[in-house]
Amino acid sequence: MKPLYENCIFRSAERARAFDFLGEELVDHSMKWGRGLADTALFKGKLKHLELFVLRYGAEVTVDSDTFDGFALVHMSLRGGTGIEVDGRDLHVAEGRAAVIAPRKRLRLHCLQGAERMVVKVPYELLGPAPERGEGDIPVGSGFMVSRSLTPQWVALSQALLGMLAAPSDAVFSSAWVEHFERSSALFLSSHQPDPSYAWMSAENVREDTTRVASEPLALSHGAQCMERALEYMQSRMFAPISLSDLARAASVSERTLNVLCRRFHGVAPMTLLRNLRLDAVRSRLLLQPDANVTQTALEYGFAHPGRFAACYRERFDELPHQTLSRATR
Incomplete structure (x- = not known):
């Protein structure tokens, strides 16, 4: 930027x-x-x-x-x-x-x-x-x-x-x-x-x-509607602590049902999906704001442990956060 x-x-x-x-x-x-x-x-x-x-x-x-x-x-x-x-x-x-x-x-x-x-x-x-x-x-x-x-x-x-x-x-x-x-x-x-x-x-x-x-939306299955509600809840609280029970309440289903729906529609568990959404948002900021501070950005999105955050980031994007910043500034 x-x-x-x-x-x-x-x-x-x-x-x-x-x-x-x-x-x-x-x-x-x-x-x-x-x-x-x-x-x-x-x-x-x-x-x-x-x-x-x-x-x-x-x-x-x-x-x-x-x-x-x-x-x-x-x-x-x-x-x-x-x-x-x-x-x-x-x-x-x-x-x-x-x-x-x-x-x-x-x-x-x-x-x-x-x-x-x-x-x-x-x-x-x-x-x-x-x-x-x-x-x-x-x-x-x-x-x-x-x-x-x-x-x-x-x-x-x-x-x-x-x-x-x-x-x-x-x-x-x-x-x-x-x-x-x-x-x-x-x-x-x-x-x-x-x-x-x-x-x-x-x-x-x-x-x-x-x-x-x-x-x-009326044509969507009940499960798809529940999953959409969970996603909207995640996206509206990208910086706030969220538990599995919070997501289940937002989707109006049990935790077990939410887990089944999330794996059906997204292939991962609900908390993994939340983590991936937050990792995607961190990556977008690093790409668009090359002067961003990696540690501060990670903390904003709820990643309190830098080492664990870096490992998750690398697993998802096959590169470390500082490598993303380096590419963005070229």
Whole structure:
């Protein structure tokens, strides 16, 4: 993230100034401040088409917005979490996860105190052609999470984009190559939507789409719904102590049933899944913030024993944390 942190375009403790500046730079919106002291900072980098930001408010804040004008936003939580309500769908973007949003009607974001996120502004024109595209059509769904299995790939693409920003001044990239890479990054998002039928929806069709999406969870098996509740509980408490009994209560099943479900859907025991999610989040932070302190980051995620943490990290990623940092700074 160093190329972005080196270009701070706004910083202020005044809430009114933050509202005015962010409205002009990102999207027109309204803001409601909550707990904590405002310390708004916006860092920016720009390629040929894509704009990359790191944004933090300091305090807890709720942001409301309507439709975007010709672009989608990719939100990736770097620190803390963000709750997103877009056109009737609820998304929880835990630390290390990413979501794509392009509201047809209404957007609300709730950022926790101290939260920080990376935002990529992607023009619709980069997201690929569509057959019989009509005026007002939008190339991505109104809101969806980048899947857990694909998040490392998005992190790698983000690192490559940041690397282009960090290139020395005498490095001359081919304009055609830069555009190709930007389009490839955007296409990665549009082509990995949970349901391709969400793509190329006009604003007039959003009501039908929202109704269909809202009914989809009913089609999930009872076991899948219980497992999803357990996962949401894990993601919303990435820094807090969690026991197996806590997870079972969140999923509304017994500990034995949760163990069976977790092994069926994820191939591991519940506490191993929790550990893996936290290891993934640590890795995402190390890749995106090369100046991060490994020990402090591990402690934040509940790894109290450095040696045991390093062993678990190596077992999962086949490298030690400091090796991840070394690769991120190259």
